[in-house]
Amino acid sequence: MKNFERKALIFNQSIKNAYIEEEQRPDYGKLDLNEDELTEDFTAMLYGLYIFYKELIDENCDLIDFIGILNRLAVQKIVEDSEEKSNE
Structure with a gap:
């Protein structure tokens, strides 16, 4: 290996x-x-x-597709955090 x-x-x-x-x-x-x-x-x-x-x-994705998923999750988290800050 x-x-x-x-x-x-x-x-x-x-x-x-x-x-x-x-x-x-x-x-x-x-x-x-x-x-x-x-x-x-x-x-x-x-x-x-x-x-x-x-x-x-159970999803057929390659590494580039997976990176896209991670990017969407990161953007979603940034938006959520931004919304929380604006509600404070």
Whole structure:
């Protein structure tokens, strides 16, 4: 398994672990924080989330479609936050 694939799987499992009881969480090890690999790490995080999404949602989408979904969610959250501030 390539290093990038390993990172994507670790990030995917880390997301899943948020929904699993602590004593039932599998451990895939840890990653070292290395400034020279941050671009790869952020990309692996994206892929880990994309894998998680595809496991949960029965929707045929590629990575670019998924990024579009994330962008819409981000815009929706920004609008909601803006509306909350204007109501204060």
